[in-house]
Amino acid sequence: GAVVSQHPSRVICKSGTSVKIECRSLDFQATTMFWYRQFPKKSLMLMATSNEGSKATYEQGVEKDKFLINHASLTLSTLTVTSAHPEDSSFYICSARRRGAPNYGYTFGSGTRLTVV
Amino acid sequence: KQEVTQIPAALSVPEGENLVLNCSFTDSAIYNLQWFRQDPGKGLTSLLLIQSSQREQTSGRLNASLDKSSGRSTLYIAASQPGDSATYLCAVSEGGSEKLVFGKGTKLTVNP
Numbered sequence: 001g002a003v004v005s006q007h008p009s010r011v012i013c014k015s016g017t018s019v020k021i022e023c024r025s026l027d028f029q030a031t032t033m034f035w036y037r038q039f040p041k042k043s044l045m046l047m048a049t050s051n052e053g054s055k056a057t058y059e060q061g062v063e064k065d066k067f068l069i070n071h072a073s074l075t076l077s078t079l080t081v082t083s084a085h086p087e088d089s090s091f092y093i094c095s096a097r098r099r100g101a102p103n104y105g106y107t108f109g110s111g112t113r114l115t116v117v
Numbered sequence: 118k119q120e121v122t123q124i125p126a127a128l129s130v131p132e133g134e135n136l137v138l139n140c141s142f143t144d145s146a147i148y149n150l151q152w153f154r155q156d157p158g159k160g161l162t163s164l165l166l167i168q169s170s171q172r173e174q175t176s177g178r179l180n181a182s183l184d185k186s187s188g189r190s191t192l193y194i195a196a197s198q199p200g201d202s203a204t205y206l207c208a209v210s211e212g213g214s215e216k217l218v219f220g221k222g223t224k225l226t227v228n229p
Contacts (some may be wrong), residue, residue, distance in 0.1 A: 032215055
C-alpha cells in the first residue's frame with residue numbers, strides 16, 4: 001500500500017521561532033505533495049501544492065514567506081512555519097499521490113499538532 | 118467554485134444499526150470522490166475511492182455510491198460498531214486539477 005509518514009506528530013514551540021514538518025512517501029514516489037491545515041469543526045484547508053524540483057503553488061491567502069515549502073526529492077516535502085505566532089497553532093496534514101497514477105487516491109500523513117506559546 | 122457539503126454534521130446511533138452518511142458537491146465535473154475516516158488528533162485514513170465513471174465501491178461493511186450527475190455520494194455503514202466512531206470526510210478531486218475539496222465531515226458516535 002501507499003504510506004505517508006509525517007514527523008513530528010506534535011510540537012510545541014515558542015513564539016518567534018521556526019518549526020519544520022517533514023512529509024515522506026515511504027513506498028512510492030510522489031512528484032506532488034499537498035499541505036493542509038485543519039481548524040476545529042472546519043474543512044481541511046489546502047495551503048499549498050508542493051512540486052518536486054520547483055516552487056510550491058500557494059493557495060490564495062496563504063503567506064508563502066510564512067509557510068516555506070521545499071520538495072527536494074520524489075519522496076520528501078517539508079513545511080517550515082517561520083517566526084511562528086500563537087495564531088499559527090493548528091493541525092497540519094500532508095498528502096501525496098503515487099506518481100503517474102491519477103486513478104489512485106490520496107494518502108495522508110498522520111498530521112502534526114503545532115502549538116505556539 | 119466547488120463546494121462539498123456533508124449532512125448530518127453529527128450522528129449518534131446504537132451499536133448494530135445500519136447508517137448512511139451523505140455528501141453533495143456543486144460541480145459535477147469531478148475526477149473521483151474519496152471517503153476518509155479521521156480519528157481525533159490523527160491523520161486521514163482512506164476508506165473508499167470512487168472514480169467518476171463508477172457508481173459504487175464496497176469494502177467490508179462499507180459501501181459508497183456516487184451519482185455524479187446529481188452531485189451526490191453516500192457512505193453506507195452496515196452493522197455499526199463502537200470502533201466505527203470517528204469523523205468521516207468526503208472529498209472530490211476536480212478534473213484537470215489534483216486538488217481535493219473537502220466537506221466539513223460527519224462526526225459519528227456508535228454507542229455500545
